[in-house]
Amino acid sequence: MSWVNAIVQGILTGGLYALFACGLSLMFGVMKVVNLAHGDLATVAAYIGIGVIAISHIPFLWSVPIVVLIMAVLGYALQRSLLQAAITRGELTTLIVTFGLSIVIENGLLQFFTANNRGIGTGSSLISSSFSIGAGLQIAWLNVVIFALAVVVLLGLQYFLSSSKYGRLIRAVADDREAAQLSGADYRHVFGICAAVAFGTVALAGISYGMTTVVSPTTGTDTILLFAFAAVVIGGLGSLWGTLVGGIVLGVAQQIGAQINISYELLAGYLVFLAVLVVRPQGLTARRSQS
Amino acid sequence: MSTSANEAAPAQQGAPLLEVRNLVVHHGQLRALSGISLRVFPGEVYAIIGANGAGKSTLLRTIAGLHHPTEGSIVYDGRDVTGMRAEKRATAGISMVPEGRRLFPSLTLEENLKVGATFARSGPWTVERVYDLFTWMKDRRNQKTSQMSGGEQQSVAIGRALVANPRVLLLDELSLGLAPVIVQRIYGMLPQILSSGVTVLLVEQDVSQALRVATHLQCLLEGHSTLEGRPADVTAEQVEAAYFGMGEHSAAAGSIPEGSEA
Amino acid sequence: MSVTTDATVRSEENLRVTRSRRNVAWTGIGALVVVVVLALFPYLVYSGTTAIMVQGLIVLTLASMWNLLAGYAGLVSVGQQAFFGLGAYFVLIPATHGLSPFLALPIAAVGAGVAAFPLWWLVSRLRTGYFAIATWVLAAAIALFIEQIQSIGGGTGMPLPGFAGMDPTLLAAYTYWAALVVAVLAIAGVYFLLRSRLGLVLTAIRDDETAARTSGVRVGVARLLVFVVAAAGCGAAGGVLAIDQLQVVPGTSGGVFSVQWTAIMAFAVIIGGLGTIEGPIIGTAVYMILEQTLQSYNAWYLIILGLVAIAIALFARRGLWGLLDDRFNIRLFPVGYYLWSPGERRRRQGGQGRPAKGAGAAGVAS
Numbered sequence: 001m002s003w004v005n006a007i008v009q010g011i012l013t014g015g016l017y018a019l020f021a022c023g024l025s026l027m028f029g030v031m032k033v034v035n036l037a038h039g040d041l042a043t044v045a046a047y048i049g050i051g052v053i054a055i056s057h058i059p060f061l062w063s064v065p066i067v068v069l070i071m072a073v074l075g076y077a078l079q080r081s082l083l084q085a086a087i088t089r090g091e092l093t094t095l096i097v098t099f100g101l102s103i104v105i106e107n108g109l110l111q112f113f114t115a116n117n118r119g120i121g122t123g124s125s126l127i128s129s130s131f132s133i134g135a136g137l138q139i140a141w142l143n144v145v146i147f148a149l150a151v152v153v154l155l156g157l158q159y160f161l162s163s164s165k166y167g168r169l170i171r172a173v174a175d176d177r178e179a180a181q182l183s184g185a186d187y188r189h190v191f192g193i194c195a196a197v198a199f200g201t202v203a204l205a206g207i208s209y210g211m212t213t214v215v216s217p218t219t220g221t222d223t224i225l226l227f228a229f230a231a232v233v234i235g236g237l238g239s240l241w242g243t244l245v246g247g248i249v250l251g252v253a254q255q256i257g258a259q260i261n262i263s264y265e266l267l268a269g270y271l272v273f274l275a276v277l278v279v280r281p282q283g284l285t286a287r288r289s290q291s
Numbered sequence: 292m293s294t295s296a297n298e299a300a301p302a303q304q305g306a307p308l309l310e311v312r313n314l315v316v317h318h319g320q321l322r323a324l325s326g327i328s329l330r331v332f333p334g335e336v337y338a339i340i341g342a343n344g345a346g347k348s349t350l351l352r353t354i355a356g357l358h359h360p361t362e363g364s365i366v367y368d369g370r371d372v373t374g375m376r377a378e379k380r381a382t383a384g385i386s387m388v389p390e391g392r393r394l395f396p397s398l399t400l401e402e403n404l405k406v407g408a409t410f411a412r413s414g415p416w417t418v419e420r421v422y423d424l425f426t427w428m429k430d431r432r433n434q435k436t437s438q439m440s441g442g443e444q445q446s447v448a449i450g451r452a453l454v455a456n457p458r459v460l461l462l463d464e465l466s467l468g469l470a471p472v473i474v475q476r477i478y479g480m481l482p483q484i485l486s487s488g489v490t491v492l493l494v495e496q497d498v499s500q501a502l503r504v505a506t507h508l509q510c511l512l513e514g515h516s517t518l519e520g521r522p523a524d525v526t527a528e529q530v531e532a533a534y535f536g537m538g539e540h541s542a543a544a545g546s547i548p549e550g551s552e553a
Numbered sequence: 554m555s556v557t558t559d560a561t562v563r564s565e566e567n568l569r570v571t572r573s574r575r576n577v578a579w580t581g582i583g584a585l586v587v588v589v590v591l592a593l594f595p596y597l598v599y600s601g602t603t604a605i606m607v608q609g610l611i612v613l614t615l616a617s618m619w620n621l622l623a624g625y626a627g628l629v630s631v632g633q634q635a636f637f638g639l640g641a642y643f644v645l646i647p648a649t650h651g652l653s654p655f656l657a658l659p660i661a662a663v664g665a666g667v668a669a670f671p672l673w674w675l676v677s678r679l680r681t682g683y684f685a686i687a688t689w690v691l692a693a694a695i696a697l698f699i700e701q702i703q704s705i706g707g708g709t710g711m712p713l714p715g716f717a718g719m720d721p722t723l724l725a726a727y728t729y730w731a732a733l734v735v736a737v738l739a740i741a742g743v744y745f746l747l748r749s750r751l752g753l754v755l756t757a758i759r760d761d762e763t764a765a766r767t768s769g770v771r772v773g774v775a776r777l778l779v780f781v782v783a784a785a786g787c788g789a790a791g792g793v794l795a796i797d798q799l800q801v802v803p804g805t806s807g808g809v810f811s812v813q814w815t816a817i818m819a820f821a822v823i824i825g826g827l828g829t830i831e832g833p834i835i836g837t838a839v840y841m842i843l844e845q846t847l848q849s850y851n852a853w854y855l856i857i858l859g860l861v862a863i864a865i866a867l868f869a870r871r872g873l874w875g876l877l878d879d880r881f882n883i884r885l886f887p888v889g890y891y892l893w894s895p896g897e898r899r900r901r902q903g904g905q906g907r908p909a910k911g912a913g914a915a916g917v918a919s
Contacts, residue, residue: 034682
């Protein structure tokens with residue numbers, strides 16, 4: 001029975017990984033930026049959440065939109081300044097800049113917050129409790145909530161991209177930057193909006209992660225970035241829902257690995273990722289055109 | 292400002308809507324345009340003709356703002372827009388239909404038009420009116436444009452530019468890759484576009500097509516102007532000479548290039 | 554234009570092609586002198602100083618390798634720590650079986666180089682950004698894998714045997730010399746590699762990959778070779794670290810598989826000058842200065858290093874050496890070509906007859 005439990009757990013964790021991954025996928029799909037600082041930004045969001053709650057003592061639920069807003073604004077600012085400058089100078093520069101950002105953020109967090117682990121206290125007993133189905137299937141409410149959140153976010157992103165004015169502009173700029181300029185769109189602003197949206201999802205990802213387990217300054221690169229990227233690759237580049245598929249595959253693989261041997265959890269995930277890299281670099285749900 | 296018919300436009304009608312002064316444009320080390328000037332008056336159809344590599348598209352792209360000139364200036368409606376970003380020029384009223392259509396492949400027909408309408412100025416053109424102009428679009432508004440024929444894509448591209456309600460419409464090589472029948476049909480739309488108050492500056496490799504619709508023309512050869520004037524004032528031989536570069540260069544309006552050394 | 558007449562005249566005289574503007578023999582002698590002086594350090598300074606220099610030499614080796622990868626082959630690897638760590642273990646394992654760690658250094662280099670082959674197979678088809686992350690994932694996976702093996706220390710690491718009872722000063726001196734040899738070999742190796750046919754091939758690929766391919770250049774093979782050489786270099790550096798620290802600790806935060814090593818080597822290269830051989834030298838110097846002055850402030854030197862690297866990547870893409878080169882036009886390690894028209898002499902500083910620079914290591918076009 002514990003195998004079924006493991007698989008269900010893996011599926012639910014997939015939601016969290018999808019939250020990690022959709023921002024990364026969005027930024028790559030639109031701006032061709034592989035943001036090596038992605039995971040660290042999620043960690044920053046978690047720390048901001050912790051800080052906001054500590055300072056203002058507002059209920060946890062209120063802190064979520066605040067953190068999302070802060071991160072979205074940060075995303076716009078970062079994109080218009082640093083990332084835009086890097087993009088115009090080429091792929092190599094972009095990688096170096098985002099890598100540099102990652103190291104700076106991590107060591108900055110290390111310097112100001114020490115290496116201690118911290119968690120986000122939700123203050124709600126419902127969240128930290130679990131329920132059972134049948135004999136041996138134990139599911140934590142928190143994981144279900146996060147999975148639901150991931151689905152909602154993906155639905156929201158899909159709606160935003162397909163039906164809203166800025167969603168259309170983002171897709172247009174992603175298709176053909178110059179043609180979009182000819183239609184009056186300032187692509188730097190559109191990139192900024194895209195980054196703001198991506199950072200918003202990163203904020204949710206970071207907070208969710210902080211709720212499930214603890215965060216430390218190196219969480220961003222130790223876990224989040226690699227999982228996010230693995231989910232994107234497994235699910236297929238350019239596909240938003242593919243990040244959910246990829247997240248689920250990754251989560252399930254990890255739980256199966258953990259069942260075999262508790263220390264194989266991470267390794268199993270990496271192996272699946274590498275296998276997909278070798279066999280099908282386009283990912284499992286590859287489509288001919290980009291979403 | 293008088294909106295005159297495109298055929299018998301008088302030589303001067305007050306200030307030009309679009310003026311290019313001594314434009315010099317480089318592609319890296321290559322000098323693509325050497326001191327090009329032109330003036331487009333409201334209601335005109337100004338055609339730039341020339342062979343491949345003459346610099347025609349470069350000229351249009353520079354006017355649209357996608358390319359920066361090394362020297363010279365571009366004046367639109369009395370304002371110097373040489374340093375203005377492309378998107379600002381678009382919202383100011385200069386819309387370009389780029390070479391090769393450049394539609395958004397992942398967007399549907401209607402979405403392509405809607406993008407064009409996002410930052411539109413006020414004016415007669417709307418998505419609906421574009422559907423009136425190209426009636427076939429109505430039924431296929433939700434189709435992806437990548438599945439359409441070249442002529443259909445060209446129409447969508449024109450629609451996308453029109454919907455922004457430009458004052459100057461730049462058309463870059465409309466005939467590229469299209470069958471002559473289709474090309475004629477598309478150029479046949481021009482009168483309706485002009486009657487809504489749009490001025491047209493177009494680039495064409497197909498000289499006869501250009502001569503048929505233009506009120507004014509200029510011929511480029513390797514970045515230099517070799518002929519300028521009204522279609523009625525130039526002969527076929529002059530055009531041919533200017534196009535292929537036989538004889539001396541001349542940039543004066545309607546002047547006849549010398550056939551050989553005196 | 555009188556092109557035709559010029560050409561016929563020129564073909565009768567000799568166009569000279571040289572490697573640099575000034576006589577490189579002077580630079581070669583200079584380099585030799587520097588190396589000899591450095592080799593004498595253990596006799597001249599305290600072991601505390603040589604210990605610091607060992608650190609610098611390790612970083613210098615790593616930086617040269619990263620520069621080779623990113624600056625000349627266009628491969629941005631964020632996973633070099635994999636080979637660095639493997640090198641350390643390839644010294645540790647023979648040491649546990651009785652071999653002197655110093656003798657195990659070549660094993661570390663070769664071992665890391667061999668390990669590069671299967672890893673290359675995994676990541677070779679990936680584009681720049683994915684290549685970067687994939688190498689990062691690979692390094693993490695390798696680290697995790699090694700941590701499972703209890704016989705070589707598992708997750709907590711293991712001390713390095715083989716030096717029991719050795720005089721500390723002597724050990725320090727031997728360690729220093731080992732580090733010096735590795736660094737000198739690394740830089741010399743990169744220099745001669747780039748002056749060889751492979752260097753020309755790499756420049757061709759860097760300039761225009763498609764053109765190179767259609768000219769018959771085996772792009773994949775060239776990149777593989779670079780990847781393997783870089784792996785070997787990093788492996789040797791890892792071996793030196795093991796000897797220096799007298800232990801090998803895995804672990805992705807602070808251990809031998811930490812991504813911080815890649816951060817250090819990458820930043821050193823960026824700051825010093827990507828795509829030049831002199832760049833890593835300057836960059837390492839900058840790193841060492843920062844690290845020494847900010848030592849007690851823990852994470853600060855990495856923060857500053859990162860910020861400076863970002864600034865340089867954006868505003869002075871050829872790094873500090875690039876700035877120097879632009880002003881004074883010097884090349885200590887010339888790997889390009891200069892074309893002299895007939896009658897032009899060497900040692901001409903600017904003025905007339907500025908030679909045309911050929912395929913030179915003038916920074917990365919991206």
